Amino acid sequence: MTQTFFGQINPPARLLMGPGPVNAHPRVLRAMAADMLGQFDPEMTAYMNQTMDLYRQVFMTGNRWTFLVDGTARAGIEAALVSLVEPGMKLLIVRAGRFGLLLSEIAERIGAEIVTLDIPWGEIATLEQIEDAIVTHRPHVLACIHGDTSTTIAQPLDGVGALCRKYDVLSYVDTTATLGGMEVATDRWGVDVVSGGLQKCMGGPPGSAPITISDRAAEHIFARRHVEAGIRGADTHDGTRARIPSNYFDLAMVMDYWSEKRLNHHTEATTMLYGAREAARVVLEEGLQARFARHARASRAVCAGLRAIGLELFGGDEYRMTNVTGVYIPRGVDGEKVRGRMREDFEIEIGSAFGPLQGRIWRIGAMGYNAEKHKVLLTIGALETVLRHEGHAFAAGSGVDAALAAYNA
DSSP states (O other): OOOOOOOOOOOOOOOOSSSOOOOOOOHHHTTTTTTOOOOTHHHHHHHHHHHHHHHHHHTOOSSEEEEEEEEEEEHHHHHHHHHHHHOOEEEEEEEHHHHHHHHHHHHHHHOOOEEEEEOTTTTOOHHHHHHHHHHHHOOSEEEEEEEETTEEEEOOOHHHHHHHHHHHEEEEOOOTTTTTTTTOOOHHHOOOOOOOOOOSSSSSSSSEEEEOOOOOHHHHTTTTTOOOOGGTTTOOHHHHHSOOOOOOOOOHHHHHSSTTTTSSSSSHHHHHHHHHHHHHHHHHHHHHHHHHHHHHHHHHHHHHHHHHHHBBBSOEEEEBSEEEEEEEEOOOOHHHHHHHHHHHOOOOOOOOGGEEEEEEEEEEEGGGGGSSSHHHHHHHHHHHHHHHTOOOOOOHHHHHHHHHHHHHH
C-alpha cells in the first residue's frame, strides 16, 4: 500500500471577514504554542483560576461558577441545556434564526418538552411577547440567542432575567457571536447561564466555550450530580434530581473539576485554555467599553460603505449586531461567484446565509482582531471591484470613501 504523507499545513493568509471564525489575534496563537503542563500541576490550576477570574470580567459578572467547557461554542450550548433541562421539563425557546432552531434540535435530543416563541428572521422578541409566552406556557427554563449571525440581529435582554425570576423560570442565553464585541451584561440582565465562544469577537480559534452560571442555576445543576464510579470518594454525595444524561457535558462534574475539589472529570484542553486565557487578557487590556466602541465604529463603516455602492442591508439598524452585517445580493448578481472572486482574487472571505436567507444575502463580519479600519476598507474596496466586474453599477470608490468618512466622523 502506497503511503501518502501530504505536505506541511500552509494555509493562505486569508482575511476572514465573514460571520466567523475570524483571524485569531497573534498573541492568542503565541500563547497556544506554550508547553504542556500536567492537569493538576500547581501552575496549571493557577492558570485555571486566573482564567475564571478573567472571564468573570468579560461576562460582566460576579458569578463564582465561570469557567471553560472544552469544545467549540456548541459544546457550551449543549452543556448548558443538558445540565439545566431534565427530560420532560418544559423549555421555552425564543427562535428568530438558525441558532434558535439549533436550541430546539439539542433540546429534542434530551427529551425536553419544547414550546417556542417564533419570531420572523430579522426581527426581535419584545419583553411583552416573552412574558406572554411565559405566562401561557409556564416553562421551567427559557433559552434564547443574544446575537444570531444567521440574521445579524441582536436580541435585547435587559429585563429578561427579571421576568424569568418573577415566574421562577431558569434562563439560558447563548452569546457565541457577541461575547467580547457587544455588551454581555450577565448580572444586569439577571440571566442564569450564559455561554460563548472564542472564534468571533474574542479573537481566538474555535475550541473552547466560556460559560458563567448563577448560584441558583448551580444549585439546580448540583441537585442532578452523579459522580462516575471510578472517581467517587467516601464523601461523595449525589443529587436528588434526575441524573444529567451526558457524561462529558455534565456541568455538575465539570464544576467540581474547576473547584477546589479538582475532580478528575477529564483532561483539560491545555492549549485551548492558554488561548482562552490570552484572548480574555487582550480583551480586558483594551477595555470592554473601548472594545465595544471599536466594533460599533467598524459596523457603521461597513454599513456606510455598502449603502454607498447601492446595496440594501438586511434588517433594521436599531437591533443590528455590531460585528456582522447582512446585505442583500443585488438582482442579477451571482452571490457565490462574488464570494469566490473575493476569495481567489483578494484572499478575503465573506459569508453566505442559511435557511430562508440562503442565496439572498451575504454576511460581512468585522469582529475581534478584524474589526480594524484598514481591514474594513480593504474588504469594501475588494467588493467594489468584484461587483463592478459583475455588472453592478455605482460610482467607483464611493464605498471606500463612505466607509472612511464613517470612521472619520
